[in-house]
Each structure stands twice: as structure tokens, then as C-alpha cells.
Amino acid sequence: MDALISQLQRQFRDYTISLYQQDFLDDQFTELKKLQDDGSPDFVAEVLSLFFEDCVKLISNMARALDQTTGAVDFNTVGASVHQLKGSSSSVGAKRVKALCVSFKDFCEAQNFQGCVRCLQQVDIEYKTLKTKLQDLFNLEKQIIQAGGIVPQVDIN
Amino acid sequence: MSKVETKMSKQTKPTETKKKLNVLIVDDDAINRTLHARIINQIGGVSKTAGNGEEAVILHRDGNASFDLILMDKEMPERDGASATKKLREMKVTSMIIGVTTLADNEEERAAFMEAGLNHCLAKPLSKENLLPLINHLLDA
Numbered sequence: 001m002d003a004l005i006s007q008l009q010r011q012f013r014d015y016t017i018s019l020y021q022q023d024f025l026d027d028q029f030t031e032l033k034k035l036q037d038d039g040s041p042d043f044v045a046e047v048l049s050l051f052f053e054d055c056v057k058l059i060s061n062m063a064r065a066l067d068q069t070t071g072a073v074d075f076n077t078v079g080a081s082v083h084q085l086k087g088s089s090s091s092v093g094a095k096r097v098k099a100l101c102v103s104f105k106d107f108c109e110a111q112n113f114q115g116c117v118r119c120l121q122q123v124d125i126e127y128k129t130l131k132t133k134l135q136d137l138f139n140l141e142k143q144i145i146q147a148g149g150i151v152p153q154v155d156i157n
Numbered sequence: 158m159s160k161v162e163t164k165m166s167k168q169t170k171p172t173e174t175k176k177k178l179n180v181l182i183v184d185d186d187a188i189n190r191t192l193h194a195r196i197i198n199q200i201g202g203v204s205k206t207a208g209n210g211e212e213a214v215i216l217h218r219d220g221n222a223s224f225d226l227i228l229m230d231k232e233m234p235e236r237d238g239a240s241a242t243k244k245l246r247e248m249k250v251t252s253m254i255i256g257v258t259t260l261a262d263n264e265e266e267r268a269a270f271m272e273a274g275l276n277h278c279l280a281k282p283l284s285k286e287n288l289l290p291l292i293n294h295l296l297d298a
Contacts, residue, residue: 031284035195043195050188084186091188091282
């Protein structure tokens with residue numbers, strides 16, 4: 001059992017580090033984890049759940065606003081949604097999503113339709129990728145706990 | 158390092174505010190409201206939230222609201238942070254009000270927000286590390 005726990009802890013450590021090295025996450029995610037404790041053991045999961053709900057809603061808003069079949073493209077609505085998504089991705093440490101929002105905002109301001117459509121597709125892929133990766137991370141945590149181990153603190157620096 | 162942070166680093170850093178605070182968190186973003194409420198909880202305070210500046214003003218309208226601290230986001234629909242702060246000061250609200258800006262806000266925008274009646278401004282994302290020393294410094298003042 002000890003060998004299993006050690007192996008899982010090693011996997012968890014390596015996977016966490018890879019998420020930061022590949023820019024899926026930044027320091028703000030570390031700050032988020034600091035806000036979780038025994039009194040609020042599901043805090044990170046709750047905040048991430050809010051973030052992913054935001055992603056679904058805002059991407060849907062942007063897609064509607066970029067739909068040329070319904071009339072002129074509403075770059076103001078797209079811009080407002082991008083601004084909100086940039087804010088929430090920044091709050092949870094979703095580094096790649098936040099970086100995409102910066103480019104997306106520039107395309108909105110330039111009223112560049114093709115650029116906006118490309119960014120929308122990329123943002124959709126990125127948030128879904130992040131969601132899958134974080135789910136894998138939380139599953140590793142669960143396996144460690146179920147095996148009787150402690151989830152290690154990972155020093156990113 | 159700011160003067161506040163320099164002073165604090167010379168002493169053992171506290172983990173809670175000098176007195177238990179009753180805080181109003183005003184932000185249109187649910188994630189920020191959740192994060193900031195958690196930070197306030199971790200530094201020993203209790204909090205209530207409002208989704209925009211207009212809700213914050215309505216909370217104070219009957220004169221019974223009593224918050225030690227208001228964390229006021231700058232950009233919000235219905236009524237933004239500057240307008241809400243100005244209105245609350247006109248209503249003789251004496252709570253400490255800390256404006257919450259973004260890194261994208263320039264000096265002029267921050268100065269205009271301060272002019273509305275803030276005690277201080279902090280850029281998002283807030284953390285225990287940047288909020289706690291500021292609150293204790295304001296409590297000392």
C-alpha cells in the first residue's frame with residue numbers, strides 16, 4: 001500500500017508541475033489552493049465549477065454575437081464577454097485561457113471578424129482541455145486519499 | 158515594497174485583522190465574490206455580498222447597514238464602483254472603502270476612483286498577503 005501511495009503522490013506531483021510548465025495554470029491557482037483548508041475542503045472545486053459555468057455561458061454569448069446569419073456582428077457584446085472571461089480566468093489562474101482573451105480583445109477592438117472566430121474556437125478548446133486536465137488532477141488526489149495517503153504540497157518554484 | 162509591507166515585515170506577521178470585521182463585498186463577478194469572501198473569512202471577518210454598486214447603495218438606504226469595510230469593484234453594471242462610493246459618502250457612510258481595480262487601469266483611472274471617496278485601492282487579484290496588512294494599517298489610522 002505504501003508503494004502505491006508513493007507512486008500516486010509522485011504522479012500527482014509530476015502532473016501538477018507539468019500543468020504549470022505547460023502554462024495551463026499560473027500562480028493565481030496556487031493562491032486559490034491556499035484558500036482551501038479543512039473548514040472548506042471543496043473550495044477549489046467550487047470556484048472552478050463557477051469558472052467553467054462562466055466559460056459555457058460567455059462562449060455561448062460570443063458565438064451568438066458573432067453569428068452573421070442573424071445580422072451585423074455585435075463586437076460590443078463579444079468584447080464585453082471577452083472582458084468578463086479574461087477576468088474570471090485571471091481569478092482562477094487559467095493562464096492559457098487568459099492569454100487567449102488578450103488576443104481576442106485586440107481582434108474585437110479591431111472588429112476583425114475572422115480573428116474573433118478563430119479566438120472563439122481556440123478559447124472553447126482551451127477551457128475544455130483545462131477542465132479535463134484538472135479533473136485528472138482531482139482524480140489523482142482522490143486516489144491518494146482513498147489509498148490512505150496525504151495529498152502532497154507541490155512547490156512549483 | 159510599500160511602506161505598509163515594510164513595517165509589517167519587521168514584526169511577526171499577523172494572520173487576522175486587529176478586530177473582527179463585518180465586510181461588504183461588491184462585485185458583479187461571482188468568482189471574485191467567492192474568492193474575496195473566503196479571504197475575509199480566513200483573516201477572521203464575516204462578509205455579505207452585493208452584485209453591483211446599486212445593490213450596495215440599496216443595502217444602506219434604510220440606514221441600518223453597518224459594515225466596517227466595503228470592498229468595491231470598479232467596473233460593474235447598473236452602478237459602477239466610483240458612483241457607488243460617491244453616493245455612499247453622500248449618505249454619510251463612514252465604512253472603510255477599498256477600491257478593487259485591475260492591472261489594466263492606469264494612474265488617471267485609479268486617481269479618479271480614489272477621488273470618489275475611497276480609503277485605498279488595490280489591484281486584482283486580491284490575496285491575504287496584500288489585503289491583511291492594508292486593512293490593519295487602515296485600522297491603525
